[in-house]
Amino acid sequence: MIIIPILGGEKTRRLFYVILVVFFVATTFGAITLTMVETITSPARTELLRQLLDEFEAKHPGVKVELISPPYESSDQKLIMMLNTKQKVDVFEVRDNFLAIHVNNKNLLDLTEYVKKWDGxxxxxxxxxTAATKIQGKTFYIPYGFFIKALFYRKDILEKNNIPVPRTMQELYEYAKKLTVPAQGKYGFAFRGGPSEHSFSExxxxxxxxxxxxxPDRGYLTTDGVPYHDTPGAIEGLKMWIKLYNDCSPKDSLNWGWAxxxxxxxSGMTPFLIQDPDTVPIVERRLGDPNLYGVAPMPVGPHGKxxxxxxxxxxxxxxxxxxxDEAWELVKFLSSPEVNARFSQLNGTIPNCKSAFADPYYSTGPYLAWYEELTNADKYVFYERPVHMAGFPAYAEKHKNDIQNIILGKxxxxxxxxxxxxxWKKEYGIK
Amino acid sequence: MGGVLEKGVWYKVIQVGANSPHIWGENDLMVKDRKFILFMILPTFLFISVVTFVPAIRSIFMAFQDYNMYYLTKKFIGFKNFADAFCDPIFVQALKNTAKWVLVSLSLQFVLGFSLALLLRKPFKGRGIYTALVFYPWAVSGFVIGLQWRWMFHGSAGVINDLLLKIGIIKEKIAFLSDPHYALYSAIVANIWYGIPFFAIMLLAALQSVPQELYEAARIDGANAFKQFVRITIPYVKPVIINTTLIRFIWIVNFPDIIFSMTNGGPAGSSHILSTLLISKVYNEYNYGVASAIGVVIMLILVTYAYFYLRFSKTEGGF
Amino acid sequence: MKRLLLIIRVLALGAFLMCALFPLYWTLVTSLKGQTEMYTYPITYWPKEITFENYRYLLRSLNFTRYTSNSIFVSLFSSLAALIVASFSGYVLARKQFSANKVLFFLLFMTQIIPGFILMSSIYVMFAPVGFTDSLFVLIFLYTGIMVPFSSIMMKGFFERIPESIEEAALIDGCKKLQMLFKVVFPVTAPGLAATFCFAFVNCWNELFLAIMLLNSESKKTIPVGLNSFVGKADIDWGAMAAGVMIALLPAMLIFAFAQKYIVQGLTQGAVKE
Structure with missing residues (x-):
């Protein structure tokens, strides 16, 4: 039976049968099965998504949703393979750094027309x-939430040492340095040197x-139209980043990842931490006491932003x-304020819509820091990394290796x- | 042969094969026996073609194609993928690391495995249970081992640091997985741990097949334990040693699992071996072309190795 | 002198055992710790408070029983299939009647030098368009194919140890060749078959990448896929992972404990060529 895929004639015949059967089943029973693939998977999130999908099925009789949840490490790879071999996928999770791949390979449906009729x-x-329409001004996906960095701090340790919450990068460095006593295993800053370090160091x-x-299409460029990397400010900033490692962080943080x-x-070893909002539920669960930590908006640089x-x-x-059409119904359902808020709470992402911030869960407590970041455009400037450009993964890898090598003196x-x-000059074609 | 097989494609293949003069040597048998032999090996051919060779040929093709998921053109670009791979300084590092990874792991796995086999040769009370326990690492999967040891080697919460501190071997915690001096060797430690049982099992079996009379005769001649070992044991188990080290060498080169889940090649690519670099080209850069090129390089290295190894060890045909 | 040697031997055996078991012990300790104790410092070598929370979590919400039965099903049938296919070709290889044996052996050897990971996408591209995904049978087929080469090489070693005379006797008694194999040759090689089976079983039991690529639905996943899902975007759920590893190890260890006598015996038969 395995010979079949090699012989072309059999292949088409088989495909024909499959289509015939699908057609037959669909017309006879009228039941539709949507296939949905998630990629940022975790057992808890899969459980919640399944619950939400059950609710969707209850509201739309005749539509079933099959959820595919590959383990996180290989999920992106698997999704790309599935799409490129045109496996049955209707709705899938689009991560910003894969948007370009999906659009280039023509696997993503342009939703612009659908969105026009959507009051959400x-x-x-x-x-x-902005995020949804960043490629060619067309809407290719509906973001469900954001990963935006903020500064986590340990309230108890700061109070004990009589240190306030830093507002600038300089203050962050000074306070972190004060907390650092390597002989006692105490440090100030949870440096990130491992995978994806660029989203911290930058x-x-x-x-x-x-x-x-x-x-969005000028990522990494200054308003002068050149890459920011070798401007005097950036060099100063890089030196600050390295000082944060040398003076305030444990040695092995050179290869630290999230965990x-x-x-x-x-554990209290590094009381300052730059992280995404999805870290909140985990930190809270592990600390066991929400009063032990706080989240502040990101400290600003010497130019006040x-x-x-x-x-x-x-x-x-x-x-x-x-x-x-059914797939669009599902996307609408998942993007509706009520569902989005429930999903965001477990997922830890910042919700995608204004009405979600009416919920006290987001307007008080740790999430207030992000609310401030979102509503203070002078201080907190949102930009987009050029993740849609083909060189990006190679750059991220190079950036990580280079910074580690600078620190190692190599x-x-x-x-x-x-x-x-x-x-980046080469990527953008700048002379 | 069974009646079922007298019909269909199978039978035709066997029929044609049995009558074809091209695949049979001069000393080969009657048509009836030929049919029997073909019947016996055809399933193997089928399986290895579909599962290994056909996909491998496609993958080797990809090494010469522009197979980058960002802009999938599938154009033939000659040796550009190879050039891209070679120009990457990490590739050179990974090449050196592959040598360290395989030589250090293999030699220590072998020495320790052989010692364990020697210790286990004479029966003792509870040997059955002991063997079952001491051989269990063999039953653990590579990525699980990587994660187990990553947890144990953890720079601050790791048990290995804690133990070394308590014993007093180190004064300050070592960032095993974040220090380029230690990262690869930490993975090698895990790999040795995993590989000892394989050698121990294979060599224990070989040791037990050495006829006892040989030792008795040697003892009468007054040969001491060391001489017995060099003159009888080693020559007798030599074929097993050659075969196991050969196959194990190949497996270790093609065994990215531990490094992949322990350090993922970090820091600064300092613990990449070729087969983890290959995965990283797929997982981090979505470039199947360059990944396949690296795969082809691995195959070339291994073929060369196997050729010379078998030539210099002078066994007939290996295995 | 003898005493000293004995002491060294006992100490060495003890050291090997400790090194082998330490990671297992540490996994067990981790699996019994609660979420908070896992990360407290100084680390504890035995949980202050033993909790089965991680195990309960696995069994309740993660279909782990389903994963286990899938894994058993897949590993059992693929190693059985591999055993049958491999003993056929191993027999032919051992009996050297066939001048193309060298080619066959070379091909079997070549399969080992190909890095498995580069085959992954090609296999998917061959299998997915015709609908051969999300099926345990397809996985069994692939695992069989992966295990056949080395199993054949192993079986060849075992058959070479069997004197041809017993076959001749059986043939004279009027057995057909295939019958002769099953009635006479295989029973004599039983320990060798057991060794090969165990080898294949353990490898199938642990295979991860192909299973991830080819299996979609929750109800089809195998244990390694389930374990791998504890490695999240950022976090690794060490507790649940450790509990999962303990469960996953059990069958493989049991099989091994039960069969190790035969494995060594079988390998001893095939160990040395005449």
């Missing part, structure tokens, strides 16, 4: 709309640059889906920033 659109945050580095261009950072924070990337993910529809700092700038 107006309730979305401006940031959601916040500190860019906050020293006065003129980053916030337009190590959070362990350091929860900080540039924040708005990492996000959302729901999109496969361009080749046979049930586009690479010259000025050389590295020059290489990064050259990299």
């Amino acid at each position: 659109w107006n309730d979305l945050l401006d940031l959601t709309k 916040i500190v580095i860019m906050s020293y640059v006065p003129n980053i261009d916030p337009r 190590e950072q959070v362990n350091g924070f929860v 900080v540039y924040l990337d708005y990492g996000n993910a959302g729901w999109g529809i496969a361009s080749y889906s046979k049930y586009k 690479k010259d700092l000025n050389q590295a920033v020059k290489e990064w700038a050259e990299f």
